[in-house]
Amino acid sequence: MKRVISLLITLTLVFALAGCWAGEVSVDTTFEKDGSGTRTIVLAVMDDTLSTTPITNPDDPDGTEGKGAVINxxxxxxxxxxIYTWLDDNAPTWMTVEAMTTEGVTRYFELSYTFTSFEDFLAKYEELVDLSPSAAWADYTADELPTFECEGLFTNACTFNESIDLVNASLDWAVDGIWTDIYDESTLAGYVTKADISVLSSYKVTLGGKVVEEVSAFDPDAVDGEGTGKVLYPTGPTWEVVGEFPNTTAYVITAVIAVVVVAGGVLVVIKKK
Structure with a gap:
């Protein structure tokens, strides 16, 4: 009897979790050499109302492990x-919320913002983190914060560093708000928490033509419970990208100095004559 009860509990858990597939978040950032740039955040959520047949569970693409279809x-x-209405009502005023788009069985929600300098990037980053009820910018040390540094004369080598912890902290205002305000866990109570409804699925930074990217992928050999095969997501824990930009100012100054030196030499020769 105990084995039967245990089996029933396990099956209940499996079917409960099979019904919900986390919203997948991608973060794409581009930096210029002065620290300005753009960041785009896209939330992708599979919508079972868009399909006339069950949506295949990404952790079971062959449908051989009985993990159940996606029901979101x-x-x-x-x-x-x-979700679009919530984001449009609650995003910071400096953030652009695009209209929801649909492709296949997936709904896409895009947020984006620009920053005029790295200082502006940090200021907006801080605001996003502090909007979270469970994170605070002040909780992070200087070594844990994003950094952007450039060095070099004729070529500026710029380095950007960022951690996955802070990226997730900057997204929590939206995750927590959706979970608190519009997520209905009634059929999943006890099995799903806020941490289960979204996941960072793609991270990309472009700097001076250099790109650092980590994206999710299905691994058929990854252990998943008693079976194998699951989607693996970015783990960081930190990312670093080094890009190079030509320092046109240094070239101009050098050219001016060269002209002055040459002109001075010519003047000396003329005077001697």
Whole structure:
């Protein structure tokens, strides 16, 4: 009897979790040599109302392990499209919230913002982190914060560093808000927490033509419970990208100095004559 009860509990857990697939978040950032740039955040959520057949579980693409189809729509009050309304109502005023788009069985929600300098990037980063009820910018040491440094004369080598912990902290205002305000966990109570409803699936930084990128991928050999095969997501823990920019100012100054030196030499020769 105990084995039967244990089996029933296990099956209940499997079917409960099989119904919900986390929203996948991608973060794409581009920096210029002066520290200005753009950051784009995209949340992708599979919507079962867009399909006439069950949506295949990404952790079981062959459908051989019985992990169940993806069922997301019923877990958002008002349906998946309600995520756009929440984001539009709650995002900072300096952030652009694009209209929801749809491709296949996936809804996409895009947020983006620009920054005029690295200092502006940090200021907006700090605001996002402090919007989270469970994180605070002040909790991080100087060594844990993002950095952007450039050095070199004729070529500026610029280095950017960032941690996955801070990236996730800067997204928590949205994750927590959606979880608190519009997520319906009634059919998943006890099995799903805020941490289960979203995951960082793609991270990309472009700097001086150099790109650092880490993206999710299905690994058929990864252990998943008693079976194998699951989607593996970026783990960081930190990312560093080094890009190079020509320092045109240094070239101009050097050219001016060269002209002055040559002109001075010519003047000396003329005077001697």
């Amino acid at each position: 729509n019923q877990h958002i009050t008002g349906g998946i499209a309600a």
